[in-house]
Amino acid sequence: MVFNWISPHDESIRGVGGGMCVACKASKRLCGKPRCPLLVRYHSLLKTVSLVSLHMAGSSPPGFFAGRFGYPKLNIGPLVPPFYGNTALLDHPEEWLNFSIDDIVGFRSQLVRGLHRVNVAEARDGGKLVGRLQELAIAASPSDVELDFMKRPRGNIVFRDNVQPYGPSAPLRRMEAGTLSVHRDLERVWYDGDLRAHDALLWLYTEGVEVSRISRALSAGILGLQAKRKFVPTRWSITAVDDAIGKHLVQKAKGFPLINEFRVYESWKLDNRFMILLVPRSWIYELVEAWYPGSTWNPTGRRIAMFADWEGYRGRTTYAAIGGCYYAARLAIAEALCGEGRQAGALVLREAHPGYILPVGVWNVRENVRRAMREPYREFTDLSGALHYIAERLEISLKQWMGKSRLLRYLQTQRVLEDYPGVGG
Amino acid sequence: MFSAKIKSEVLREITDVISTLVDEAKFNISPDSLSVRAVDPAHVAMVDMSVDKAAFEEYKADEGELGIDLDKIKEVLRLARSGDVISLDHDEDRNRLVVHVGNITRQMSLVDTAGMSDPKVPNLDLPAKIVLRTNEMRQGIKASESVSDHIALVAHSDGFEMISEGDADTVRLDLPKDLLDELQCKEKVRSLFPLDYFSNMVKAISGTSTLTIHLGNDYPVRMEFTFAGENGRATYLLAPRIESE
Numbered sequence: 001m002v003f004n005w006i007s008p009h010d011e012s013i014r015g016v017g018g019g020m021c022v023a024c025k026a027s028k029r030l031c032g033k034p035r036c037p038l039l040v041r042y043h044s045l046l047k048t049v050s051l052v053s054l055h056m057a058g059s060s061p062p063g064f065f066a067g068r069f070g071y072p073k074l075n076i077g078p079l080v081p082p083f084y085g086n087t088a089l090l091d092h093p094e095e096w097l098n099f100s101i102d103d104i105v106g107f108r109s110q111l112v113r114g115l116h117r118v119n120v121a122e123a124r125d126g127g128k129l130v131g132r133l134q135e136l137a138i139a140a141s142p143s144d145v146e147l148d149f150m151k152r153p154r155g156n157i158v159f160r161d162n163v164q165p166y167g168p169s170a171p172l173r174r175m176e177a178g179t180l181s182v183h184r185d186l187e188r189v190w191y192d193g194d195l196r197a198h199d200a201l202l203w204l205y206t207e208g209v210e211v212s213r214i215s216r217a218l219s220a221g222i223l224g225l226q227a228k229r230k231f232v233p234t235r236w237s238i239t240a241v242d243d244a245i246g247k248h249l250v251q252k253a254k255g256f257p258l259i260n261e262f263r264v265y266e267s268w269k270l271d272n273r274f275m276i277l278l279v280p281r282s283w284i285y286e287l288v289e290a291w292y293p294g295s296t297w298n299p300t301g302r303r304i305a306m307f308a309d310w311e312g313y314r315g316r317t318t319y320a321a322i323g324g325c326y327y328a329a330r331l332a333i334a335e336a337l338c339g340e341g342r343q344a345g346a347l348v349l350r351e352a353h354p355g356y357i358l359p360v361g362v363w364n365v366r367e368n369v370r371r372a373m374r375e376p377y378r379e380f381t382d383l384s385g386a387l388h389y390i391a392e393r394l395e396i397s398l399k400q401w402m403g404k405s406r407l408l409r410y411l412q413t414q415r416v417l418e419d420y421p422g423v424g425g
Numbered sequence: 426m427f428s429a430k431i432k433s434e435v436l437r438e439i440t441d442v443i444s445t446l447v448d449e450a451k452f453n454i455s456p457d458s459l460s461v462r463a464v465d466p467a468h469v470a471m472v473d474m475s476v477d478k479a480a481f482e483e484y485k486a487d488e489g490e491l492g493i494d495l496d497k498i499k500e501v502l503r504l505a506r507s508g509d510v511i512s513l514d515h516d517e518d519r520n521r522l523v524v525h526v527g528n529i530t531r532q533m534s535l536v537d538t539a540g541m542s543d544p545k546v547p548n549l550d551l552p553a554k555i556v557l558r559t560n561e562m563r564q565g566i567k568a569s570e571s572v573s574d575h576i577a578l579v580a581h582s583d584g585f586e587m588i589s590e591g592d593a594d595t596v597r598l599d600l601p602k603d604l605l606d607e608l609q610c611k612e613k614v615r616s617l618f619p620l621d622y623f624s625n626m627v628k629a630i631s632g633t634s635t636l637t638i639h640l641g642n643d644y645p646v647r648m649e650f651t652f653a654g655e656n657g658r659a660t661y662l663l664a665p666r667i668e669s670e
Contacts, residue, residue, distance in 0.1 A: 254466070282466040312621075313466045406574075414619060415664040416468040420645060422545030 033294045033357045057146040059084045061091035064137035068233030077114035087142045093363030114172035120230040123221025137220035138186035148174040193226025215241040242327035249334035256343045261379045262386040267372035271355030281345040286310035286407035294354035308404045328366035336373035427515040430482040433505035435653045444495040445629040451541040452491040464544040471662040480656035492536030551639035553580040553614045556607035565598030566624045572596045576620045581613040614642045616665045
């Protein structure tokens with residue numbers, strides 16, 4: 001009975017290690033994680049599931065989700081908890097950094113997901129339900145809705161790297177919503193069918209609309225030229241927005257003078273430790289990640305797994321193998337550089353420690369780096385001083401970081417022309 | 426004032442030589458020639474180039490500066506057919522460059538040159554001099570690109586070598602003295618360079634058959650060449666990588 005709610009085909013459970021979990025039953029810590037991720041999920045699910053039946057009413061944060069399987073057909077739908085109130089926090093990653101993984105899983109598992117199968121192109125004229133869903137996606141504040149399902153919502157909490165987890169789901173029969181108060185800026189771009197999606201999201205960003213709202217709007221197919229509007233799977237929309245805004249800000253930062261010193265910033269939340277090095281060079285960027293055995297994406301490994309991706313001054317033309325985190329961190333750094341009106345080269349080092357037992361979404365990277373960039377930094381006159389300090393703050397040795405980091409090797413070995421006495425000018 | 430006509434191939438050569446390092450450049454204009462000196466954004470490489478008025482079909486100019494977005498010039502070049510003559514006129518009132526190619530006129534806004542200072546040229550004492558055919562060099566780079574991200578240039582009294590060492594494989598181009606047009610080298614010298622820069626520079630030198638390299642020990646390299654039918658001269662400088670740390 002207990003496992004009614006957790007499907008044996010859940011990939012995230014298999015990811016933890018197949019038969020290992022059966023042998024362990026949350027008592028032996030065989031996977032090496034400090035706490036059993038299955039139980040963390042299970043306990044938060046139980047709370048929600050008992051409150052949900054064929055009919056459900058509650059306040060959507062607002063939340064909107066678009067799956068990606070079957071593209072160009074996909075499931076879109078609202079995220080709604082089974083209660084009324086100020087639920088904004090449940091779909092607002094900008095505020096989550098100060099909560100624990102359990103809290104965040106708790107927020108998300110309360111969100112029941114309605115499923116409505118559409119073709120991506122139905123974003124243009126998908127009928128009444130689609131229109132209501134789009135309106136909900138751009139609501140300014142929590143909105144009361146009533147949902148009727150085809151069958152009782154069930155299932156596992158789903159966790160993916162890019163996407164915030166959410167709770168049980170079921171096919172949607174009907175959604176009733178009261179009068180929605182829509183976000184003014186989002187409404188404006190919705191009604192502007194001549195504004196390209198790219199221009200629209202940059203405009204929204206400069207108007208101060210939060211990145212999470214912009215990616216929700218992109219996902220709900222309310223941006224872009226009227227004839228080309230599409231639903232965008234949530235996970236794609238998040239990285240598309242991070243990438244587009246990040247690129248724009250990097251371009252802007254390239255027009256600013258270089259910083260004068262070497263700087264080190266840091267943030268340590270959700271057992272993710274971020275160290276950020278800014279160097280007085282023109283724009284160049286790298287993210288190096290180290291996943292400890294037992295952390296989300298290295299559940300059964302015995303060694304720390306390290307990955308890196310970088311770009312030079314002219315940016316990159318291929319998708320970073322490291323995925324959405326690369327773009328989320330780049331956005332946060334470019335944002336800080338533009339805020340200060342300076343340019344720098346940036347290296348982000350991330351240690352994902354074993355306490356990071358469940359993936360919570362790339363917002364974790366974006367908000368951690370943003371937080372780091374808001375805090376005071378340490379200043380150094382040379383690279384070796386900065387690296388020495390970083391080595392003290394991280395567990396993994398400098399030598400190992402160097403082995404992975406192209407940018408560190410570049411900084412240490414590449415001379416610049418100013419190193420040689422000049423004439424003329 | 427600036428008013429010129431130039432064959433599209435020649436304009437392409439000029440653009441390629443500069444655009445491998447920068448997207449925008451300040452062109453210094455004088456009655457007899459046009460020149461650019463620019464450093465790439467990472468300050469690793471420099472180009473110092475000048476083109477005589479003889480490279481143009483027609484050329485009339487006073488002293489002045491033009492800030493040009495090279496991507497726009499490339500867009501114009503894509504419209505040109507081989508043998509087309511492109512005309513360039515500075516509209517001083519509106520601060521635009523008026524470009525004619527075929528029956529198309531493009532009014533090109535200029536880049537503000539206020540922030541573009543002339544970079545200093547490092548004063549380098551480079552003991553070795555090698556003159557070689559650009560084709561040989563291109564082959565060596567082609568062979569190295571899949572192997573490593575850096576390349577060593579070595580000169581000794583018997584010849585010139587390019588060596589690229591990766592984690593697994595090594596590529597080496599050997600050019601003994603008799604295959605070189607000229608070699609002046611008393612003691613062996615060796616410097617290491619970032620391959621992406623080096624490769625882009627050599628690829629940009631399209632209209633040139635020979636290349637003069639000045640090389641030292643763990644020191645920048647200076648590459649000199651002529652283009653635009655000997656009417657253009659350019660120097661590239663590239664800062665080295667230093668490994669022993």
